[in-house]
Amino acid sequence: MKLGTCLYNNQTFVCIAQTEGVLLPALDPAFDQAAWRDMISLIESGTDLSAMLANATDAMRVKFADITLLAPIPRTRKNVMCLGLNYLEHAEETANQIGRTGKAPQYPIVFTKCPTSVIGQDAVVPFDPDTCSQLDWEAELGVVLGKGGKKIAAANALDHVFGYTIINDLSARDIQLSHKQYFLGKSLDGGCPMGPWIVTADDIADPQNLAIACRVNGVTKQASNTRNMIFNVASIIEWLSRGMTLEAGDVIATGTPSGVGFVREPPEFLLPGDVVECEVESVGVLRNSISAAG
Structure with missing residues (x-):
């Protein structure tokens, strides 16, 4: 799975790369908002990524043209x-x-x-x-x-x-x-x-x-x-x-x-x-x- 961090509508999201675009799980209120807004939080949460992907919804789908990729961890906690x-x-x-x-x-x-x-x-x-x-x-x-x-x-x-x-x-x-x-x-x-x-x-x-x-x-x-x-x-x-x-x-x-x-x-x-x-x-x-x- 390819995970990234992006800007969408001037907000930061963790995203999942797809063939036609990305998934932004935080757009669906059924998913953990804190984890899917910050990569380190997602890593620490131990979220089952495969299960999330299996339950992806249309509400999460966004075109590549509508996001700006940031570094996957835009600011590391340490050097x-x-x-x-x-x-x-x-x-x-x-x-x-x-x-x-x-x-x-x-x-x-x-x-x-x-x-x-x-x-x-x-x-x-x-x-x-x-x-x-x-x-x-x-x-x-x-x-x-x-x-x-x-x-x-x-x-x-x-x-x-x-x-x-x-x-x-x-x-x-x-x-x-x-x-x-x-x-x-x-x-x-x-x-x-x-x-x-x-x-x-x-x-x-x-x-x-x-x-x-x-x-x-x-x-x-x-x-x-x-x-x-x-x-x-x-x-x-x-x-x-x-x-x-x-x-x-x-x-x-x-x-x-x-x-x-x-x-x-x-x-x-x-x-x-x-x-x-x-x-x-x-x-x-x-x-x-x-x-x-x-």
Whole structure:
């Protein structure tokens, strides 16, 4: 099932993607209004999604043209947790750029992006050359937790996943490389496009066998498969939960494959007017444009 968050008649709703449009269960008073107005509330409610779908009514049906998609979780409760250098070829290309020998990290490299960086499908990424002139793309599989916990074993970790989304871990390289940590360069306003949907975990047979790609103005820049992750989804959840309690609605970006802009010869960065598409097999295509300067 594909779940999203949208604006309809200037109100926010959780929606379910259909072939001809979407379902907005909150339009039918017979359904839980609080849960179907907020994605995290829906996740926490434990609502039987299949049963709701089986009882869908005409009152819920809305055309795609009548809604505006937002990020599936428009404002995360906490920072989005992110994995750095989680594909070996990306670790190698990054190391080569700074004159080192690339190798797989022994432990996950974790940083975060602040909630104010999150934007949704077709939202415009602000471009401010006075702040950042080296904006880079990073297509990533996003994981949304449905059940929290601490010291979650890898063998059980996927049971804690609500669904999967796409994240473009936009990176201000000139800021990122000027500091000893990633946070400032990863948390620009609009620096965390997410969406367009959360695909529920029951629709993804194996999160470690999904093609992943990024295109800029229609030109493929990244093309890989999630099987190439150094730390897979289950082990990421295990590592993160070792000393930190994870919660329902937490979002994890699992790292990007090779092909980012700053390691290219010559380096390539996003410019006003560019259109970036991040695609993950079985999840969808996340599309955003870069704003014109001004």
